[in-house]
Amino acid sequence: LVDGPLKGRRILVTSGPTHEPIDPVRYIANRSSGAQGSAIARALTALGAEVVFVTGPAEAPLPEGAEVHRIETAEQMLAACRAALPVDAAICAAAVADWRVASASDSKIKKDKGGLPKLEFTENPDILAALSQPGPDRPLLVVGFAAETDAVERNAIAKRQRKGCDWIVANDVSPRTGIMGGTENEVILITETGAEPWPRLGKTEVARRLAARLAAHLESEQGA
Numbered sequence: 001l002v003d004g005p006l007k008g009r010r011i012l013v014t015s016g017p018t019h020e021p022i023d024p025v026r027y028i029a030n031r032s033s034g035a036q037g038s039a040i041a042r043a044l045t046a047l048g049a050e051v052v053f054v055t056g057p058a059e060a061p062l063p064e065g066a067e068v069h070r071i072e073t074a075e076q077m078l079a080a081c082r083a084a085l086p087v088d089a090a091i092c093a094a095a096v097a098d099w100r101v102a103s104a105s106d107s108k109i110k111k112d113k114g115g116l117p118k119l120e121f122t123e124n125p126d127i128l129a130a131l132s133q134p135g136p137d138r139p140l141l142v143v144g145f146a147a148e149t150d151a152v153e154r155n156a157i158a159k160r161q162r163k164g165c166d167w168i169v170a171n172d173v174s175p176r177t178g179i180m181g182g183t184e185n186e187v188i189l190i191t192e193t194g195a196e197p198w199p200r201l202g203k204t205e206v207a208r209r210l211a212a213r214l215a216a217h218l219e220s221e222q223g224a
């Protein structure tokens, strides 16, 4: 671990998509490269934090120096996050599937059984909301992401309230922005005091700024 303003801090980062099985060979997933999550983990490590990185099956290279836990489903992600507690801060950058198939088949669903399969869904746990719940294990700072395609700021402010988290990093993921799967990001940071638009930056630079903000916040909490 390197020396830096986050030395002695344990920080949880969720990243990547989740895969929700339909049967042993098929799954439902989300479009997420894991690039922003990996970049955040690296930026936190560079400032001295001990990072617990809980990731779904992502394309992005894993962050060096972090304690990596690989999971597939949302339920597994929640269990891995709970097992990582207590932490000083949690950043939920994962694109968690909102639903899973209610009863995934143990054997491959056959095409020739006649008719189309009917999938029934059930809701997945909301990891960000779970980590934000008040309680002895609640991190000092919980940060969520909001990928929106319209009314980005308004929706993100509402999401912050709904989830009970402290900050939301909101971004516009409309296809025209090229953000999803791209190397750049243009975000609005929503905190308790309002909305702060950041310029379009590389995902690495967004991660660095977020890590620096988080370090400053934890320092001020300690002083408070």
Ligand code: C5P
Binding pocket: 014, 074, 092, 093, 094, 095, 096, 097, 098, 124, 125, 126, 127, 128, 129, 143, 144, 145, 146, 147
């Ligand atoms: O509700 P929505 O998916 O737009 O919220 C996005 C934020 O919530 C992200 O920070 C994401 O990591 C988190 N999330 C979660 N568990 C879910 C759904 C979203 O942690 N089941």
